[in-house]
Amino acid sequence: MRTAPTILHLDMDAFFASAEQASKPSLRGKAVVVGGLGPRGVVATASYEARVFGVNSAMPMAQARRLAPNAAYLVPRFGFYRSISEQVMGLLRALSPLVEPLSLDEAFVDLEAGGAAWDDESARLAGARLRADIRAVTGLTGSVGLAASKMLAKIASERAKPDGLVVIDPGSERALLGPLSVRTLPGVGPATGDHLRRAGITTVDEIAEAGEDELVRLVGKAHGHALYAMALAHDERPVVAERETKSVSVEDTYDVDIHDRIRVGLEVQRLADRCVRRLRGAGLSGRTIVLKVRRYDFSTLTRSETLRGPTDDPGVVREAAARLLDSVDTTGGVRLLGVGVSGLADYTQEDLFAQAAGEQVDLLEEEHAEEEESGDQTAPVERRWPAGHDVRHSGFGHGWVQGSGLGRVTVRFETPEDAGPGRVRTFRTDDPELEPAEPLPLVTRDAGELTAASGHLVAPPPENRRPDDPPVGSAQVSSEPASLPKSRSGREGGGATSRP
Secondary structure: OOOOOOOEEEEOOOHHHHHHHOOOOOOOOOEEEEEOOOOOOOEEEOEEEEEEEOOOOOOEEEHHHHHHOOEEEEEOOHHHHHHHHHHHHHHHHOOOEEEEEEOOOOOEEOOOOOOOOHHHHHHHHHHHHHHHHHHHHHHHOEEEEOOOOOHHHHHHHHHHHHOOOOEEHHHHHHHHOOOOOOOOOOOOHHHHHHHHHHHOOOOOHHHHOHHHHHHHHHHOHHHHHHHHHHHHHOOOOOOOOOOOOOOOEEEEEEEEEEHHHHHHHHHHHHHHHHHHHHHHOOOOEEEEEEEEEOOOOEEEEEEOOOOOOOEOOHHHHHHHHHHHHHOOOHHHHOEEEEEEEEEEEOOOOOOEEEHHHHHHHHHHHHHHHHHHHHHHHOOOOOOOOOOOOOOOOOOOOOEEEEEEEEOOOOEEEOOOOOOOOOOOEEEEEOOEEEEEOOOOOOOOOOOOOOOOOOOOOOOOHHOOOOOOOOOOOOOOOOOOOOOOOOEEEOOOOOOOOOOO
């Protein structure tokens, strides 16, 4: 392992919810829950204010509403979150060529590979500057962990939350890990944790004391060896810049179980087409078609079929998915369907002329279907206004949807730059002056306009520092935020910031 804490783990704080609070002044300091709002929706992210009531990610939305009935419940704006994520990842790539994104709001960075850090002091300074730059560019906060390995860097960032920086010094790892729960280690979920607990193992120290042979006996060869190594703080996994895509899939959960077999088949065809569009968008093809069916009793069935060669032909994928569906009993109803493609390649082995002809037929079918849909709509369909999404009114300007129903939509008119809550108005859902709008940026300044104190994110190497240069870092970095603009979310130290 390394001798300096030069692996960084960044985790944005309550990312989706914090982005919503920063863009909506009336929600700053309030409980905010982002996720699917249907009967079977789940929580994607809860603000720290909502977590006080026990609301957490992956919780059923119905349970969240019981715990925090007065919270703001919003539909995710993934395009908005993705744009912020791209800004954050850009800052990380300025630090090092080795950036390993884990999700929109989380990534590992090898600071040593980019020359951003080489010892304890420079690593601390790079972490502090990164936090300042994220706040300046996006208006949001992130927690940073620094250690000599990926496992420990992630543990450090968890301990830094919210809006902090924690460094685990090399040599102190065993003492830190020892008293922690076995669930702290990567790969130890509820099932493995319960299995170890029944064997009398509840802490990382007890894993190390049990020995490698006992762990292999308890949880199997591969998992046992890995657990023992992690308990001894051994983690040699490198930061990998590009993670290979192994599969492409889409799935839908239905608010009401589907009982009609014909409709189930139509849904599978629709999902197959969506999957192929995503596959082609990534410039990929695949050999194995996978069908996922979750039935009324929560039992989940997976069926797959491997083709002779890779394909990105929607007709081929639809037919394979339909064959797989024939082998599944949907009696009683279906609550979730999914179609995926694995065994990916960047080429196809099918007849190009036949595939081109198939694409032309598909286009004609899609155009015909669109014409039929437009012809069937004798009455106008009520416009949908998802809660939390952006709108613009010709008379009142930019706002967001607070709620809709019974032919009415309620809008709060405010922007990220407003100091306080905006006014609320209610309109007919078909009001011609009300239109969907693109999200406004959280920070109006140019992303390149960083302060002189953190403009390059990289401290000079020791040999290039002058005697009169200020000291790099400090003896101890706590989880307190750096001196930066005042909070916009109403949460001390953990919220979004006002524009500089």
